[in-house]
Every structure is written in structure tokens, then in C-alpha cells.
Amino acid sequence: MPSPLPLYDVAALRAIEARATVALGDEFALMQRAGAAAWRELLAQWPQARRIAVACGPGNNGGDGYVLARHALESGREVRVLQLQPPRTESAKRACDECVQAGGRVENDVSALAESGLIVDALFGIGLSRAPEGDAAAWIDAIDSANVPILAIDVPSGVDADRGSVPGIAVHATRTLECIAPKAGLRTGAALDHVGALSLATLDVPASAFGDIEPAAEWFDADCLAGFLPKRRRDSHKGDHGRVLCIGGDHGMGGAVLLCAEAALRAGAGLVRVATREAHVAPLLARCPEAMPVGIDDSHSFASLLERDGVFALGPGLGQGEWGRALFSAAISSGKPLVVDADALNLLAQSPRAWPDAVLTPHPGEAARLLGCSNAEIQRDRIDAAKRIAERFDAVVVLKGAGSVIAAPNRIPRIIGAGNPGMAVGGMGDVLTGVVAALRAQGLDAFDAATAGALLHAVAGDVAAQDGERGLSPRDVIARLRRVANAGQSAHAPA
Numbered sequence: 308m309p310s311p312l313p314l315y316d317v318a319a320l321r322a323i324e325a326r327a328t329v330a331l332g333d334e335f336a337l338m339q340r341a342g343a344a345a346w347r348e349l350l351a352q353w354p355q356a357r358r359i360a361v362a363c364g365p366g367n368n369g370g371d372g373y374v375l376a377r378h379a380l381e382s383g384r385e386v387r388v389l390q391l392q393p394p395r396t397e398s399a400k401r402a403c404d405e406c407v408q409a410g411g412r413v414e415n416d417v418s419a420l421a422e423s424g425l426i427v428d429a430l431f432g433i434g435l436s437r438a439p440e441g442d443a444a445a446w447i448d449a450i451d452s453a454n455v456p457i458l459a460i461d462v463p464s465g466v467d468a469d470r471g472s473v474p475g476i477a478v479h480a481t482r483t484l485e486c487i488a489p490k491a492g493l494r495t496g497a498a499l500d501h502v503g504a505l506s507l508a509t510l511d512v513p514a515s516a517f518g519d520i521e522p523a524a525e526w527f528d529a530d531c532l533a534g535f536l537p538k539r540r541r542d543s544h545k546g547d548h549g550r551v552l553c554i555g556g557d558h559g560m561g562g563a564v565l566l567c568a569e570a571a572l573r574a575g576a577g578l579v580r581v582a583t584r585e586a587h588v589a590p591l592l593a594r595c596p597e598a599m600p601v602g603i604d605d606s607h608s609f610a611s612l613l614e615r616d617g618v619f620a621l622g623p624g625l626g627q628g629e630w631g632r633a634l635f636s637a638a639i640s641s642g643k644p645l646v647v648d649a650d651a652l653n654l655l656a657q658s659p660r661a662w663p664d665a666v667l668t669p670h671p672g673e674a675a676r677l678l679g680c681s682n683a684e685i686q687r688d689r690i691d692a693a694k695r696i697a698e699r700f701d702a703v704v705v706l707k708g709a710g711s712v713i714a715a716p717n718r719i720p721r722i723i724g725a726g727n728p729g730m731a732v733g734g735m736g737d738v739l740t741g742v743v744a745a746l747r748a749q750g751l752d753a754f755d756a757a758t759a760g761a762l763l764h765a766v767a768g769d770v771a772a773q774d775g776e777r778g779l780s781p782r783d784v785i786a787r788l789r790r791v792a793n794a795g796q797s798a799h800a801p802a
């Protein structure tokens with residue numbers, strides 16, 4: 308099965324680059340490779356491009372741009388070389404000189420951008436240190452406003468390559484060519500609106516340069532899913548595929564716990580029970596007769612359910628009233644494996660303690676309450692936020708959103724390479740809770756159940772979005788879970 312893609316942070320990339328530079332003899336050689344790779348990518352993606360503008364910054368990202376510009380000039384293209392500021396590094400200066408010797412004319416008239424057919428963004432790469440201001444911001448805006456295709460070298464200028472956030476303004480690239488290694492920050496949060504399509508140029512950096520350097524995260528796409536999902540023996544029975552108890556659905560919120568239960572069934576749980584208000588039992592049976600709802604209008608009748616084994620999916624439509632709090636307290640003291648979502652997370656935030664083996668599935672707002680910070684602080688560094696929640700609650704965390712991040716204590720964080728904005732709708736989280744609980748009940752450990760569950764949920768969402776993102780409903784996702792979960796698994800896979 309395909310293994311996840313290792314993603315690196317800037318510190319690691321600096322170390323890798325330093326080792327590669329030693330191996331190659333000098334930094335300029337690496338820059339030559341980067342610029343040449345960017346030129347090949349441009350030709351591959353836009354073979355008809357004739358009028359090219361290259362916007363160069365003061366660092367080595369700009370240096371890569373000068374190398375690309377030289378190749379474009381030597382191939383006979385019409386090239387405008389725009390210099391935000393003169394090069395500050397020796398390598399970039401050499402690259403600029405070679406570009407001029409090849410006929411390049413360095414200018415800084417940003418209006419030239421609008422006269423080009425394609426723009427190369429070589430303003431800032433992994434060296435961005437603050438929100439672009441003044442001319443830097445104006446040039447980024449001018450690049451975006453030119454309304455022509457944009458190839459960003461290494462990082463779309465203005466994006467934080469570690470955090471995925473955009474501290475000020477950033478280029479909306481058509482395509483980003485990452486150099487040497489993929490970056491963790493380009494696969495989650497705001498960055499996903501700026502990278503466009505992602506390509507990688509390894510620059511043939513020897514594996515020895517990566518040595519023992521640990522990735523900052525691992526990226527899981529649809530191809531990784533089959534490797535997680537347990538194959539089924541032919542002689543199995545429903546008890547072999549796990550039990551889930553969905554707990555929630557206070558008055559007026561019965562749909563949430565129903566979506567959770569249906570999702571758990573469609574993700575392969577053998578038996579699904581629902582603890583919810585008495586009033587929701589009949590409609591739930593009508594909609595999902597496979598689920599076994601138990602009407603709970605006082606917490607005493609809940610006790611019998613707690614005896615049963617299985618994974619508790621706690622929170623969909625739970626509310627924070629007396630009823631919800633009673634069920635929450637009973638469930639979290641049951642010692643059962645928990646998947647905690649929605650209002651149960653808000654209740655958890657009020658009584659922080661360690662929850663070993665639980666899976667928490669906050670959206671950024673719930674994550675902010677768990678950490679006692681703002682939503683903006685969560686989104687400013689999603690990977691770090693997920694790690695902090697995992698450490699504080701000693702639990703596995705799925706920080707939902709664009710590029711969901713899965714963190715666990717002392718584990719390398721994982722980023723989900725699937726999903727789409729059509730999934731930003733009420734009820735989608737209830738479906739995820741059911742899916743994660745079902746995979747946990749089928750024997751995956753908490754970290755793998757959270758990863759595979761978030762991946763299955765997101766890929767099913769992408770399949771459903773083929774009919775359009777707007778109007779995508781949680782039930783559309785539930786309807787695709789089974790096909791996605793079984794893709795790549797033969798009907799009678801050997802045990």
C-alpha cells in the first residue's frame with residue numbers, strides 16, 4: 308500500500324539544503340538545479356507561453372527566478388525580469404548576473420506584470436519572516452491582479468511554509484513547484500487556497516542529505532486508505548465487526564445522532580446502538596432500522612447501556628443541558644473507548660483532564676475552547692494547535708478543516724489530503740464521529756482510526772462533490788462511504 312508522503316518544516320529544509328550544498332560543492336549548484344527544474348515545469352504546464360514575467364525577491368527564491376529567466380531567454384521567449392529588491396545572497400547575485408549576460412534586462416516596473424502571459428513568483432520562499440508590507444505587498448497584489456497563470460517557485464509568496472497561514476497577503480498560484488521536499492505548511496489551512504496544483508522537484512538531493520531528519524508531518528491521500536481498513540474473513544459474524552453506541556440527540560437535535568449512527572453502519576460497524584431522547588426513537592427507526600435506538604429520558608435508564616461493550620460516539624446533538632451533562636458524565640466515566648465531538652467537547656473543555664485512548668474531533672472553534680485561545684490562533688498554526696490539544700488531553704485529536712490534522716502524543720502529526728469546501732455544512736462532523744467510532748470498533752487503534760476515519764470521510768466527500776460542492780449534504784457523504792471504504796479490496800480478500 309502507498310505509504311504517506313513525509314512533509315518537512317523550514318528548519319529541516321535548511322538542514323537538508325546545507326547537507327546537499329556540501330554534497331554538491333556549493334549552494335549555487337543547487338540554485339541552478341532549482342531554476343532549471345522550475346523552467347522545465349513551466350514548459351510542461353504552459354508550452355505555448357511566449358511572454359513571461361519573472362518577479363524576483365532579494366533572497367535565494369529570487370535566485371531561482373533569475374536562473375529560470377535565463378533559461379527562458381536562451382529559449383527565445385520574451386522575458387521581463389522584475390526585481391523587487393537587489394539580490395542579497397552571493398548565489399542570487401551570480402544568478403542575476405548570468406541572467407543579464409543572457410540578455411535579461413532587470414527592471415522594477417510592476418505594471419509589466421499585466422503585459423505578460425504568465426508570471427513566475429520568485430519573491431519569497433521558505434525565508435518569509437513576516438507579513439509582506441509596502442512594495443512587497445504591492446507586488447504580490449499586482450501578481451494576483453494580472454489575471455494570468457502564476458507559477459510559484461517553492462512557496463506561494465506570502466504563505467508561511469511551516470504553519471500554512473497567511474500573515475498578510477499572499478499569491479494565489481495556479482501551480483506551486485516545491486523544491487527539494489514537500490512542506491508541511493502547504494497542505495493545511497489557508498495555504499490550500501494559495502498553492503494551486505502542487506508539483507515537487509527533488510533536485511536529485513541525495514537521500515543521505517535527509518538522513519535522520521524527522522518529518523514535521525505525514526500526508527495521507529486517498530491511495531493510503533486501503534492500507535488501514537481491516538479485511539473481512541468470510542466466516543465472520545456481526546460481533547466480529549465491532550459495536551458502536553452513539554450518544555446524543557437532545558430535543559430538537561435528533562438528526563445529529565441519527566447521522567452519526569448511519570455513518571457508523573456505512574463505515575462497517577457490526578452493531579450500532581443509539582442512546583437518545585425517547586421522542587427520537589420512532590423517527591430514527593423509520594429512517595435507520597438497522598440502528599437500535601434506546602429512549603433515554605433520565606440518566607438512570609442509561610446505566611444499563613453503559614454495561615455493553617463497544618465504542619462510545621459521544622456528542623452529536625448532545626447539548627449542554629442537564630440531560631446532556633448527565634449522559635456525558637456517565638459515558639466518560641465508563642472506561643470505554645471514546646470518540647468525543649460537538650457539545651461533548653465543550654463539556655470536556657470545562658473539565659480538562661487526560662483522556663488516554665480517546666479521539667477528540669474538534670473544529671477550530673471547539674479547538675479554541677479546548678486550548679482557551681482564539682479561533683484565529685488555532686488557524687494561525689493548525690499543526691501546532693492539534694499537537695497542543697493532544698498533549699494537554701493525552702488523546703488523539705482530529706483538528707477538522709481544510710487539510711484536517713491528526714495529532715497524538717509523541718507521534719508525527721498526519722495531514723489528510725482530501726476533502727472540499729462543500730463539506731463545510733452542519734452534520735458533517737456527526738458523520739465523521741460515526742465513521743471514526745466504526746473504525747475504532749473494527750479494531751484500529753485510536754490514531755489509525757482517527758486518520759483512516761478522517762480520510763474515508765474526506766474521500767467520500769470528494770466523490771459526492773463530483774455532483775457539485777454547493778448543496779453537498781452529510782447524507783450524500785454517508786451514501787458514498789461504503790463504496791470508498793471497499794475500493795481496492797477484493798470481495799473475498801484472503802484473511
Ligand SMILES: NC(=O)C1=CN([C@@H]2O[C@H](COP(=O)(O)OP(=O)(O)OC[C@H]3O[C@@H](n4cnc5c(N)ncnc54)[C@H](O)[C@@H]3O)[C@@H](O)[C@H]2O)[C@H](O)CC1
Nearest residue numbers: 337341366367368431432433434435436437438439461486
Ligand atoms: N538555500 C538553498 O540551497 C536553496 C534555496 N532555494 C530557494 O531559496 C529559498 C530560500 O531562500 P532564502 O534566501 O532563505 O529566503 P527567501 O528567498 O525565501 O526570502 C527571504 C528574503 O526575503 C526577505 N524577506 C522575508 N520576509 C520578507 C517580507 N515579509 N518582506 C520583505 N522581505 C522579506 C528576507 O530578509 C530575505 O532576504 C527557497 O524557498 C528556495 O526557493 C532553492 O530552491 C534550493 C537551494
Ligand SMILES: [K+]
Nearest residue numbers: 428431460462
Ligand atoms: K515564491
